[in-house]
Amino acid sequence: MRRTITVKRSVGFAAAALVVGTVGALSMPALASTTDSYRTAGVPSITLDFTGTNDEGAVANAVGANFGGTGRVKDTHGAVIGTAYDQCDKDSVKPTSTEAFCTGMVKLDDGDQLAFTTTFPIPNTASSYPQSFEGVITGGTRRYEGTSGEAHFVARSAGIYDLNFS
The missing domain is CATH 1.20.5 (Single alpha-helices involved in coiled-coils or other helix-helix interfaces)
Structure with a gap:
């Protein structure tokens, strides 16, 4: 048919x-x-405290040396509100500072997460603080799903960073 x-x-x-x-x-x-x-959704201003939990000081001061760790995430009043994770790679080693590329994540106690990447200077002397540098917000979960923009860091001392998102 x-x-x-x-x-x-x-x-x-x-x-x-x-x-x-x-x-x-x-x-x-x-x-x-x-x-x-x-x-x-308003991303809070926070402080990342990696003192005593990051192994940067224990690794070789050479290009390609990896380090990472966890830190406490604190709100503007100093209360711990989460955990920060980072994984870094030293990309430049100079007499006055070392530069590292890092990826990081902030996991807040309520389960929300924010991820970022940055290249930042690690001063070789304590007198080099405070020091500002920028990063990129690479995403978020739940309340921060779809978040993108800039991450503004101010290194107050070795391992202590104020972090603002915009």
């Missing part, structure tokens, strides 16, 4: 595809507005 597709059926299929595509497109703004609401 031979079947022939008529123009009427072809148009009907195209119309159905157009309706499905239109419905899908109309539902996208709702998804986008949900994501936008995550991006506007």
Whole structure:
């Protein structure tokens, strides 16, 4: 038996595809507005305290030397509100400072997380503090899902960093 597709059926299929595509497109703004609401969630200013928990001082002072650790995350009043994790690689070693590339994550006690990367100077003398440098927010979870932007660091002393997001 031979079947022939008529123009009427072809148009009907195209119309159905157009309706499905239109419905899908109309539902996208709702998804986008949900994501936008995550991006506007206020990311708190925090302090990362890696004193006594980071092994930077114990590794070779050479390009390619890796170090990392965990630190306490504190709010602006000094209360511990989470844990910070970092993994770093020394990329430049000079007489006055060492530069390292780090990836890090802040895990707050409520389960929310923020991730960042940065290249930062590690002064070889205590008199080089405070020192400012920038990083990139690479993402977040839950309340901070879709978060992106800049991470502003101020190194107050060895292992202590004030961190603001924008």
